[in-house]
Amino acid sequence: MKPIVLTALAASLALTACARADDVDNESNATSEAKEAALEAQTDDFVINAEDFGREQLGGKIEGPAGPEVEASLLMADGTSIGDIRSYVACPENISVCDPAKLPADTIYTYVHVVTPGVDEPNDDAIGTPKAIKPVAKSVTFRTDMPAGGFVGHAGYSLEQARAALGPQGTFTVSCNEGKLVWEVASGEFWGTGEPVTFFWKSRKPPQGPAKAYGFDADGFTANGTGPFPAPQADGDATGCT
16 A cells, blocks of 8 residues: 555645646746836836926026027928927026036036927028928927937926917827827817927936937928937936936
8 A cells, every 4th residue: 555655645746846837937927927018118108297388497508509599490301391490408597607518417407499380480500491381280299309318307398388379278298208208289279380389308418419309290291300419328328218
C-alpha cells in the first residue's frame, strides 16, 4: 500500500506545482497587460484645465530677431493663407526686461498666440507673403505641431474673445496629444473670418527662435504657421506636455 500512497502524494504535489505555475503565468500576463495599457494611455489625449487669458498678468516681452512679436500666416500646402498668427513670449509680471540670458533657470515664460481666421496682416520680412488669402467659415483647432517643451501644466485662451467669436456659450477644450497641445472648439457657434482668439501656454524653456511649429484646421483644410518655440528637448528631459 505504501507505494500507492507515495504515488498519490506525488500526484498531489505535481498538481499543486502546476496550479502555482498557472498563477504565476496569470500574474505575469496581467502585469504585461497593465504595462501595455499604461503605454497606450500615454499616447491618448488628456484634458488640461483651461485658464482664462484675461486673468493673466504678464511682464516684458522677449525681443526676438524681428522684435517683440512674430507676425506670420497660417499657410496651406499650396501657399494660400487661411489665417493670421501673431505671437510673443512674456516673462512674469515682476520682470519688465525679459532677457532669458540674464534670468534664473526656473523662470516661467508665457507663449501667447493671437489667431484670426480668414485674414492676414503683413508678415515679418523673413517670413514672406502668402500667394492668396482664403476666407474661413468654420475653424476647428489650433495646436502646436511639435511637443510643447518645458510645459508646466498651464494653458488656456481668452474667454472674452471666445464668446465674441462663438457666442455666449462658446468654449474651447485644451488637451495634450503625444506631447503636443491642442485647442479645439467645444461649444458655441462657428469661429470664422475676422474673429481673433488669443491662446497661451507656459513653459520653463525660453524660445530658441521662430519655428514652423503651429497648426490650424478650418473648413476641412490644414495650415501651418511660424511662431516662437522652445529648443528641442535634451536627452533625459520629459517630452512636451506628457
